[in-house]
Structures are given as structure tokens and as C-alpha cells.
Amino acid sequence: MIGETIRNAVERSIEPSEQSRLRSILASTGPYAIKFVKSRWASAYFSPDRLKISETPALTWGTATYVTPLAFPLSSALYGRVGLVTDFDPSGWRVFDATDPAARAAYVNWVRVQPAFFDLVLTVHSTYANHLLRNKFREDFRVDCVLFNPDQEAELHTDRRQHVWMAVTDWTPQGTIDSSKSARLGRARFTVLIDEDFVLEDQGLPIQRAARQIESVTQRITGRSAIGVSQARLDPNLPAYVINHYNSGEYLHVYIEP
Amino acid sequence: MSELLALARDFIEKMANPVYGYATNEDYSARFAELLRSEGFEGRLREEISTLRRPDALTSYGWLWVIGWAKSRRIPLPDDLLTELFEEWSSVFARCAIVDLATAELEYEPRGRDLSVQDFPSPFLVSIMTSATELGEEIYPTAELGRPSGRAESVLIALLQVGRPITLDAASALLRHEWRGQRQLLEYFWTLCNSLDPETREVWIRDVNPPPIEGDRLRS
Numbered sequence: 001m002i003g004e005t006i007r008n009a010v011e012r013s014i015e016p017s018e019q020s021r022l023r024s025i026l027a028s029t030g031p032y033a034i035k036f037v038k039s040r041w042a043s044a045y046f047s048p049d050r051l052k053i054s055e056t057p058a059l060t061w062g063t064a065t066y067v068t069p070l071a072f073p074l075s076s077a078l079y080g081r082v083g084l085v086t087d088f089d090p091s092g093w094r095v096f097d098a099t100d101p102a103a104r105a106a107y108v109n110w111v112r113v114q115p116a117f118f119d120l121v122l123t124v125h126s127t128y129a130n131h132l133l134r135n136k137f138r139e140d141f142r143v144d145c146v147l148f149n150p151d152q153e154a155e156l157h158t159d160r161r162q163h164v165w166m167a168v169t170d171w172t173p174q175g176t177i178d179s180s181k182s183a184r185l186g187r188a189r190f191t192v193l194i195d196e197d198f199v200l201e202d203q204g205l206p207i208q209r210a211a212r213q214i215e216s217v218t219q220r221i222t223g224r225s226a227i228g229v230s231q232a233r234l235d236p237n238l239p240a241y242v243i244n245h246y247n248s249g250e251y252l253h254v255y256i257e258p
Numbered sequence: 259m260s261e262l263l264a265l266a267r268d269f270i271e272k273m274a275n276p277v278y279g280y281a282t283n284e285d286y287s288a289r290f291a292e293l294l295r296s297e298g299f300e301g302r303l304r305e306e307i308s309t310l311r312r313p314d315a316l317t318s319y320g321w322l323w324v325i326g327w328a329k330s331r332r333i334p335l336p337d338d339l340l341t342e343l344f345e346e347w348s349s350v351f352a353r354c355a356i357v358d359l360a361t362a363e364l365e366y367e368p369r370g371r372d373l374s375v376q377d378f379p380s381p382f383l384v385s386i387m388t389s390a391t392e393l394g395e396e397i398y399p400t401a402e403l404g405r406p407s408g409r410a411e412s413v414l415i416a417l418l419q420v421g422r423p424i425t426l427d428a429a430s431a432l433l434r435h436e437w438r439g440q441r442q443l444l445e446y447f448w449t450l451c452n453s454l455d456p457e458t459r460e461v462w463i464r465d466v467n468p469p470p471i472e473g474d475r476l477r478s
Contacts, residue, residue, distance in 0.1 A: 001421055003457025031404045038285060044292070052291050055326070056283040058276050115418035115450065119350040127276055128322065129351040156303075172330050179330060181291055201279045247403055 020095035022169035033067035048179035062134035064167035078154035083192025093144035223250030406439035
């Protein structure tokens with residue numbers, strides 16, 4: 001139930017992946033994406049497996065698999081220490097580039113003429129309302145991938161103005177958005193381990209800029225040394241070694257050996 | 259409630275209710291996906307869900323997840339249950355999800371705009387439209403003080419937002435239905451219409467074909 005002008009503006013913002021900004025983003029790295037997850041999922045991705053499609057209402061573009069092109073390898077590190085990398089084939093995808101202000105305007109104009117628009121702006125149900133509208137938008141226009149600038153950032157890892165993340169759609173046989181596991185991002189494997197942790201929420205609300213919790217401390221300590229964890233476990237001198245670091249104001253990094 | 263459904267209910271709540279935060283939602287969603295992949299779990303869950311009859315079996319966020327999942331898996335939920343959920347929830351968007359599920363699999367041949375609310379070919383749609391146009395002063399003694407069309411406005415928006423031929427024809431039938439709040443409901447529709455750009459306004463009028471109202475200032 002929308003007029004031609006609004007419909008055409010949205011259609012102009014959707015391009016085949018081969019002609020879209022996605023092509024230039026993937027040009028230097030190839031079609032690879034990364035998703036950081038909590039450590040508990042490391043073993044599940046020892047072998048390649050499908051990524052879980054996110055269906056949390058609070059996410060930016062609705063039910064989708066949220067990944068980062070490998071051109072921005074650490075950009076989404078705030079979501080976990082384990083980086084799952086997968087290749088994918090974007091051939092024929094319809095890409096909506098929400099990093100483009102004209103595309104964002106096309107979406108907002110589409111929302112404004114939705115019958116439930118008044119309820120969106122005048123009631124307390126906006127989180128679920130936006131979730132539902134973004135899913136409807138992507139279903140109505142058969143959007144396979146939304147490109148967007150992140151709205152959360154990890155200090156020094158994410159550049160919200162320059163980095164681009166992807167929300168990738170998997171479709172059910174009936175043409176609705178799937179919410180199970182992604183076939184399009186289906187060969188994800190444990191590939192990156194990062195030595196940092198970020199806090200995602202403050203009293204239940206998403207943090208916009210998450211501070212580094214570890215590096216911000218270690219960079220202020222001048223004396224440091226490192227030891228592989230398998231060596232440390234067997235080292236009878238480890239207690240003395242730790243006490244030494246304590247007494248000299250240094251720190252010891254016990255790391256998992258590559 | 260079976261043990262399996264009790265387990266599922268806990269998982270569904272943690273993965274669907276934003277009050278638990280993004281990290282918990284995502285974590286439980288991934289864990290539940292693993293459960294669904296385990297031997298026979300999804301089949302048993304489908305059976306259990308199709309037996310649900312009471313709105314209080316799940317919280318509203320739990321139901322919203324189940325409704326979305328049922329739609330993607332083409333699992334029908336009983337009309338009576340969907341009607342009860344529809345009546346219970348105030349959010350138009352939650353109501354949209356219910357109407358969407360209830361009409362997703364219906365085979366419907368558009369029959370023009372002469373269908374009345376009572377004769378509409380979907381017991382669920384008849385039920386929500388009838389309920390919204392029965393003022394029920396005995397249940398809501400202060401109904402006289404409010405807008406008689408208030409409940410019908412919410413139903414109208416849900417029908418329009420889902421936007422299928424059957425729900426648009428239902429919206430048309432609702433607007434044509436003669437009852438005490440009809441004029442206010444029509445005025446509400448035209449107020450929304452007049453907030454649109456001219457092209458979209460014409461599409462709405464074409465798709466819904468609302469009846470004229472006396473002293474039709476709004477339609478001009």
C-alpha cells in the first residue's frame with residue numbers, strides 16, 4: 001500500500017551485489033565475513049558449520065545473520081573473543097545500502113506511510129515495532145543483504161563512520177525470512193582468537209561505545225612478559241614467577257599458543 | 259505443560275524478551291537452535307505447540323517468537339487461541355503478527371467489496387471485527403466516555419498493515435459495517451489517509467475502497 005514514487009526510491013536503493021558497494025568492499029579480501037561470538041561457541045565451530053540467524057528484536061535491521069566483511073576484521077570484536085570466519089557467495093543478491101543517506105531516506109519514507117506508523121511513534125512498543133517493520137521491508141523488497149554502519153563500537157576497533165557491517169537474509173521456501181541457521185553463511189569456522197573483552201550493555205541497554213577492558217590496563221604497565229599456557233601449567237617456578245611480577249609492578253600474560 | 263514445553267518456554271523467554279539483554283538473547287537463541295537440531299526435538303516441539311490452548315502458557319515475548327516460528331514452519335495455531343491473544347494484547351504490532359499468522363495459509367479468492375463482517379470467510383477475522391464493533395458497555399462501563407471506535411481502529415490498522423488481499427477486504431468490510439462507531443472509524447481512516455503523500459493515498463483508497471461519509475470533508 002505505497003505510492004510509486006516511494007516504491008521507486010526504495011528500488012533505486014537496491015542494487016545487484018555485482019554493482020553494489022559490497023563488491024568494492026569485498027574487492028581486496030574476497031567474499032569472506034567474520035562474526036565474533038562468546039567463547040562457549042568455540043567448540044561448535046571447530047568444524048565448518050552454519051551461523052545462527054539472529055532474531056533478537058533489538059537488532060538494527062531485523063532477523064538476519066549479522067557479519068562483518070573481512071575488510072574490517074576486528075570491527076565487531078565487542079561481541080566475543082572468538083572470530084568465526086566463513087566464505088560466502090553473494091552472486092545475485094539484492095543489496096540495500098543503508099550507509100547511503102538516500103537509501104536511509106527511502107526507508108524512512110516507506111515507514112512513514114505504513115498504516116501502523118502512528119503506533120510506531122506514539123506508543124511504547126517501538127522496539128518490536130521496528131523489528132517487525134524492518135522484516136516487512138526486507139521481505140516486501142526481497143532484500144538479501146543490508147549494508148549499514150555499525151551503531152555500536154568497540155573502542156579503537158570499530159570506526160562507526162567508515163566500517164560497514166552486513167545483515168544477510170536467508171529465505172524460507174515460502175519467501176519469508178528464515179530464523180534458524182544460515183545456509184548463505186554456512187561454512188563458519190573458528191579462525192580468530194582475540195585477547196580482549198568488552199561490556200555490551202549498561203543496565204540492560206546497549207552500550208554505544210564499549211571500552212577495552214584489558215588493553216586499557218596493560219598498556220599502562222611498563223613491565224610485561226608472556227608465557228604459553230601449556231608451558232605455564234607445567235612450570236614449577238610459575239608461583240615465584242608470578243610473585244616476581246607482582247613485587248616489581250609488572251604483569252604476566254599467560255597466552256594460548258598459536 | 260509437558261517437560262519439553264517447560265524447557266522450551268524457559269529458552270524462548272530468554273531468547274525473545276529484550277529485558278534479558280542482547281547477549282543473553284543471542285546466547286539462548288543459539289543454544290535453542292542446537293536443541294532444535296537434536297534428534298526429534300523440533301518434531302516434538304511442533305506437536306506440543308500445536309496443542310497450546312491457553313494464552314498464559316507463555317509470556318507475550320514468548321508468544322511473539324512462537325507466532326513467528328509457527329509462520330516460518332507453517333504450523334497452524336487454533337483460531338480460538340489467536341483470537342484470545344489478539345484481544346489480550348494492546349500492541350498493534352503484536353496484533354499484526356497474529357493476523358499475519360492467522361491469514362498466511364488461507365486460500366482466498368477476492369470476491370469484490372460486498373462482503374459483510376458477519377459473512378467474511380475467516381472465523382478469526384469475523385471474531386476480531388465483531389468483537390471490536392460490539393461496544394460491550396456491560397464489560398466496559400466507561401465505554402461511553404471514550405471513543406466508541408477505539409478498539410476497531412486498532413483492528414483496522416492491523417488489517418491494513420498485514421496488507422494481504424484478504425485483510426484489505428476485511429478492512430473494507432469493517433469500514434462498511436454499520437454500528438455506532440462507524441462514523442468515527444471512517445473519520446479515523448480518512449485522517450490517516452490525509453497524512454499520506456497523494457500517490458500512496460490513492461493506493462489506500464483503491465485497495466480499501468472506503469464508503470463515503472456524511473458531510474465528507476475529510477475525503478476531499
